[in-house]
Amino acid sequence: MEVSRVSMKVLLFLVIIFPQTSADTHTLQFLYTALTPGENFTAVGLLDGEQIVYYDVNIRKMIPTSEWIDVADDRDVWKTQTQLMQSDQENLKQLLLTVMKDFKHTEGVHTLQRIYGCELDDDGTARGYDQYRYDGEHFLSLDLKTGTWIAAKDKAEITKEKWESTGHHAKYGKRYLEEECIKQLKKFLAPQYEIIACGFGPAPRVVEWIWVVMVTVGLLTIFIICVAGVPIWMKRKNDSKSVLTPGNPSSYK
Incomplete structure (x- = not known):
């Protein structure tokens, strides 16, 4: 009984110390905003919620904002991103004008925003x-499951039908998000782990597991001592009772 109680206490302590945790999630996302009237357009790229790049509309070029991002990739990637962004700028501007017509909005300030990206768990x-x-x-x-567009408004059905008549938008978007975006995300994350591992000691996950191992070994040691110590303690207790029991002949020897 004593051993069972000790085992339960140790196991309960392990559960409290090491609760189940969800896997860490990393994200790469891009946010576009087109504004009318005028030629207003903004675009930023975020890695794990931190801005890493923005599009300068004056020079029509992608500009990295973090020091490490310039080392994270070769310059050809940023040239490619710049070309894609220039195309996206024109596409979003034209789409905004088209949507305004569909809604019969001929004047005033109107915006069209696009947010896209990918997420990757540690698992x-x-x-x-x-x-x-x-x-x-x-x-x-x-x-992404069906490879189709979902319209949130009746007017959006017009754009949806245009895009799905060719299937180009959905196919390209699905392939980019499931393949290219994940590749970019992994590539952007790599320098961070190198900096952590080489410049500032082990990566956080490594430190976490070292701590887990150390505490687990300590707890197992306590568990073994408790399990092995209970029978010894009980034996000594019984021997003590045997020695001090009145009328026991051995106690008077």
Whole structure:
């Protein structure tokens, strides 16, 4: 009974010390905003919520904002990103004008926003998304499972039908989010882990596991001592009772 109680206490302590934790998630996302009237356009790229790059509309070029990001990749990648962004700028501007006509909005300030990106868990699980908002309200989103666009408004059906008539937008978006985006995310994350490992000691996950091993070994040691010590303690207790029991002949020897 004593051994069972000790075992339960140690196991309970292990559960308290090491609760189940969800895998860490890393994200790479891009946010575009087109504003009318005028030629207003902004675009930023975020890694784990931190801005790493932005699009300078004056020189029509992608500019890295973090020091390490310039080392993270070769310059050809940023040239490619710049070309894609220039194309996306024109596409979003034209789409905004088209959507305004569909809503019969001929004047005033209107916005079209696009947010797309991918997520990667430590266990390898990957996800992606691509969404559009018109004047701050949900407009269109890409369903990666079916490879089709979902219209949030009746007017969005017009754009959806145009895009799905060729299937180009959905196929390209799905392939990018499931393949290229994940590759970019892994590439951008690599320098961070190198900096942590080489410049500032072991990576956080390594430190965490070292701590787990140390505490586990300590707890197992306590467990072994408790399990092995209970029978010895009980034997000594019984021997003590035997020695001090009145009328026991051996106690008077």
